[in-house]
Amino acid sequence: MLFNKPLYLSAPPRFIITSNTPAFSVKARHFFTWKGDSEDKMASKNQKQLPKEYNSITAFHKKLAESKRILAVCGAGLSAASGLATFRGAGGHWREHKATDLATPGAFRRDPGLVWLFYAYRRHMALSVKPNAGHHALAALAKKNPDFLCLTQNVDNLHQRSLHPPPQLKPLHGSLFTLTCSSPSCTWSSPNNYASPLCPALAPAASSSSLSQLLDPSHPLDPIDPKSLPHCPDCHSLQRPGVVWFGEPLEEGMLDEIDRWIDAGPVDIVLVIGTSSVVYPAAGYAEACRTKGHTSVVTVNLDADQNRQTLNSLQEEDFAFAGDAAELLPELLKPVIGELPKELLEGTEDQAESKAEEKTQ
Template identity: 50%
Template sequence: MASSAARSSAVPHEALESFQQHLARSTRILALLGAGLSASSGLPTFRGAGGLWRTHDAVQLATPEAFGRDPGLVWQFYSYRRHMALNAKPNPAHHALAELARKKEGFLALSQNVDGLSPRAHHPAAQLKLLHGSLFDVKCSDFFCKYVERNNYTDPIVPALALPTDEADPASRQHHRELDISDDSVAIPELTYAHLPKCPACNKGLLRPGVVWFGEQLPMDVLDSVDDFMNSPDDIDLILVIGTSAKVYPAAGYVDMARAKGARVAIVNMDKNHVPAGGLYDQDWFFEGDAAQIVPELLKSVIGELNMDDVDDAAKEAPVT
């Protein structure tokens, strides 16, 4: 009874009922996913990296120019993020969305997350577009080389990056035991070209994380796929906006485009002030709270009750390649 009451307070019955009635009728559904989707998986936000990284501005590390100046520093930051993401598990919201994709072939999810949790929840790849790339893709940084490797889950990707990435993880201290990573003043080791991952195709360029850095274009193949979905002559019935304020373009534009195609908007967010740039309409739904709790409840009428044992087993499986 307690869990039922908790669910009903998080998802008011009248709003839940009207949403599920619309969901049942919907054939073409879009979802825009942000960092709030992964919050219950325990991942620090992009700007919330801890340990040695507390004294660094993450935005200043996420640029091609930063990689050109100090690829060792940038790779250590991204090795930290890869390590943290690999030690997190997809939560029930990731699994619920993956199951919705299996139930509704007209469902397409657009993720702004690079953490790899949606793919590890076995979200069908054809129905998941990674707008900002993935921590687990790597590509050659040489302008003339087109080498890309998908789903590289090696941690660390090269031995020199086995740095103290997490003060709570004793295993991460093995390579540099002398560093006290609870001390913000400790310098991050300097790594040279020789320490970093090389491109196996051209044998001269450094590999770099396959994420979209500030100042870079979003991947054209992904944008083309989204455009194909948007430009279909068929209406869009519903857009889910989960864990994102949807105020940054081009992602914010997808909400307006979906509305223009007839979509109703359902927002799931911890912060009631996080609404799309175009604001809320009378027919929209806003569900305030943890996506990991709310999303499975919203989708239950289509996907059924999530079996948490199956979810935990799936999370333990090797990442999908």
């Protein structure tokens, strides 16, 4: 098994606590701190010699033509390419609250209204953007190649909205658009629920006209009565967002499915998109795949050509492409998926313009 169960998040949702297998050793746990992000770019000043064609699209296309089983691990950078704020890093705040402090079972017990308002805002913002060409390229690859599996750390449903085949998509941290019951003894859930607002009490987070006041920490929020929040139709407990909060286990059945897929045979390519190949879970899955044979780890990230740990981790058949995943993925996967429809590429251009004007909330 790749992971020991249960598996818990004890750090922001781009990281996963590891098992005691060699690829997930205790030594790797420094990746579970925010400090690791800044250290990542400063470490290993003495860069080793890079593979000759590590950033050659032509060389990657040759590898792609020879490949069958492909795994992708997607992080926040892919969502950012759609213009979506990701609340990443130690400075990620919503109003006066650290976003990570709101993403806990304890916060929900103390103030379910505040937590629901935060997630209603995130739902609204996710619905205000579209899947980018990177999402569509991955969905097209899944339709062309039944031996492709995509793992995503993102909870915004942009993969799902790109019509990515569900059996080939594993949302590691759940979804903003799945509602579940907060009672541990109740199994009710409502997937792909795009209603916005979910109830009148959450309307301030679902209207662009009211967002300026909502996001202004100097503007006091009226307390939300828990009775006015969504409740489970089966047991009448509070509904909650279907995401994995810190301190909660990831879905065991899904992790078992991923383990079985990796164990089924050699993995030719691991695509690491919008995150780093040297942080978890990407690092763990890449190493697990390497144990099965000659795996090429391909990093697609804005800083792929500057991140020293990423560059120093490259092996002979690995690649690192620096840039926007929405622009790079359609080009990298073109030999398999062909040209994406023009309207999908135009959507990416619109989002790029939106990002240029965007102010971080």
